Amino acid sequence: MSSVSQPLGRLWGVHDWLEHLEGATLQLEGNLPIKGDLHLDSRKVEQGDAFLAMKGHDEDGHHYIDQAIKAGCMLILAESALNEAQIQLASDSQRTVIIDPLLREHHGALAQGFYGFPAQECTLIGVTGTNGKTTVATLLCDWYQALEIPASMIGTTGIRVWPEATATSTGLTTADAITLAKTMRAMVDTGTTHIVMEVSSHALDQARVGGLEFDGAIFTNLSQDHLDYHASMEAYARTKAKLFRGLAPEAAAVINRGDKFAPIMTEGCSATIIDLEMDVSVFVTEVASDYTGIKIEGLGQHWDLKTPLIGEYNAMNVAQAFVMANALGAGGADDVAAGADSRIIQVDWTRVLASSHGAPGRLEKITPPALQADEKGLSPTVFVDYAHTPDALRTVLQTLQHWAEQKPGEKGKLWVIFGAGGDRDVLKRPKMGAIAEEWADVVILTNDNPRSESPKAIAHAILSGFGSPEAAETNVRVILDRREAIQTAIMEARPSDVILVAGKGHETTMDIEGIRHPFSDIDEVHRAYQNRHHEVTHAH
The missing domain is CATH 3.40.1190.10 (Mur-like, catalytic domain)
Incomplete structure (x- = not known):
């Protein structure tokens, strides 16, 4: 196996940088070449690195130039000229400053060039x-x-x-x-x-x-x-x-x-x-x-x-x-x-x-190892899928309805457990509710990365898409604790039922108020399966 080569950009002088950034200008010339890597996040800058300051969707990198200089970066690439205080700080530290108004457009090609x-x-x-x-x-x-x-x-x-x-x-x-x-x-x-x-x-x-x-x-x-x-x-x-x-x-x-x-x-x-x-x-x-x-x-x-x-x-x-x-x-x-x-x-x-069963968490049929020898058909069939948009949820539910009809034996109910991500497109929430009402027999609304939003408010928005209040009262439950929701469905479903756990797929964390908590739908399905297996076998 080959070793990873050193970045070509560590050999560049000021003219090389300017050549890779068409239309850029030199605001301050200091020591080059750099000895480290490129960074967009000033918190990751170390001695000898280069820092790219760009205005983003949520943050403006220009606000962190001082922090990057103090962390030891040798080169500042920015969309806008540095102010007098920043230039003085850079000059005192013998940093190089290059200004490129089109840095956002150019930085991808620059990064490719830097790494050869x-x-x-x-x-x-x-x-x-x-x-x-x-x-x-x-x-x-x-x-x-x-x-x-x-x-x-x-x-x-x-x-x-x-x-x-x-x-x-x-x-x-x-x-x-x-x-x-x-x-x-x-x-x-x-x-x-x-x-x-x-x-x-x-x-x-x-x-x-x-x-x-x-x-x-x-x-x-x-x-x-x-x-x-x-x-x-x-x-x-x-x-x-x-x-x-x-x-x-x-x-x-x-x-x-x-x-x-x-x-x-x-x-x-x-x-x-x-x-x-x-x-x-x-x-x-x-x-x-x-x-x-x-x-x-x-x-x-x-x-x-x-x-x-x-x-x-x-x-x-x-x-x-x-x-x-x-x-x-x-x-x-x-x-x-x-x-x-x-x-x-x-x-x-x-x-x-x-040889390929597709991506993890994409209509993935979960069969815990402890149950692979179970031929008594004592458990419902569970699928985990990443569906988190109206079209994806409809498509997967339709697919599972068709799959359940073809499955040998008694046709059971189709369950769906899902929610909607917080701080994201709010218009899709009632649409997903309407789709669940149309295609699933039993619906459990739960958390799905609520982020900074109220989980109850997200669930209420999904519920607003149900056209039939009677159906919502009889076939829909709100269990915001996702672990409890999965556990409830697997414990209550009949062996002939099919359960879809939708929204998170392969993900291994749950984002609640800015904190990522460990959480895996697949792991939770395994745990619930084991609990059901234990309860059913002991009942017999």
Whole structure:
């Protein structure tokens, strides 16, 4: 395994910095080169580092320049000129100060250059959309690794570095530009040839992915989310579309043509566009209750596939990942017959697809180890899913209704346990209530990262979406303690029932009043299963 190389930017003089920041000016010349790393957070600055001061959504980095200088930074990069007191402080310490009004726009490419342009040394695939990003990215990474292609992943579930099969949590879908460049450098230096990354709308809007040249990009879908940040759905869509407008002609863009925002994604996109649309390019059949059969027509070929992921929406996820793998595996989307990588083209896709069960916490069926030998059918079936938007909640509930109908034996009730995040889009809360009322038989409203908001107020907002007061009184309970809510459902449900625990998926913390408390839906389901198993077996 290779060692991680030292940042190229530690060799730069003042003219090198100015060359990487077109239009920047030197306000104060001091000692260079720097001896450390780049930082956006003054609290992380150490002796010899560089500090980038930019105005953000919530904070203004210019307010922390003094703190960064006192911490020992050698170089200040700022959007606005330093005031007289700051310049005096910098001068006394022989610091260098460079001003770039477009630092936000330039800082992504700067970070890539500082770490030696790692993204240019690998095949880079970006996945964007409201729902499905994590599953598509995970599938691609899983498949590449199954083919012994050194692949790593950056996304909602964290950072996954080849040859690891699981990710380490970071708390962000797309990290800041400096962390991205540093992470990519480490990945490439340890053997990675392919990087699959989720690209959030926040990252695109804040230029965190600036300087990245994607070889392929996938658009999954767009539905209501993040309207606390974006002014409208169209603004949200146009932010997502920046990923596709930045693609080179030799890149590949796989687009869910069935989504109404697809035309915005393809507008101004010069890459080779590969359209997929349910019932046009992707045909779905249920092979068995635990398998989905998919027929894909694309790239001039036809495939019949099976995947352990259930549901039509997962069929589209699988299809998009599959078509992208084939497009790039063939040496470029514009010439799929030339230069084919035999590991992609001459592959037993039945074996490879069966090797991946998708992303953790994405319609994940939970079966605790202690119960795997239990053949008496004494427990309900529980799924954990990240669904935290109206469209995602509807899709997962519809999928589980269909799955329950196909499941052998008596058809039970469908339970859903969910809430809504605090300090986020409030308009989606009543919509999620209405969806739960329509598709679930039993509803338990609970906490889901309430942050600074009142959990009771969030639950009340969800309840306002129920159209039938009678149904709300008989089929809905509010149990704000999420642990108790999960425990209650699993203890009370019949063996034929299906329970969906929605909203948090893979997450391992609960954000309450700014404090992250340890909490995992998966762990809580395991605990509740054990309690039920203990109670049922002792009753017999």
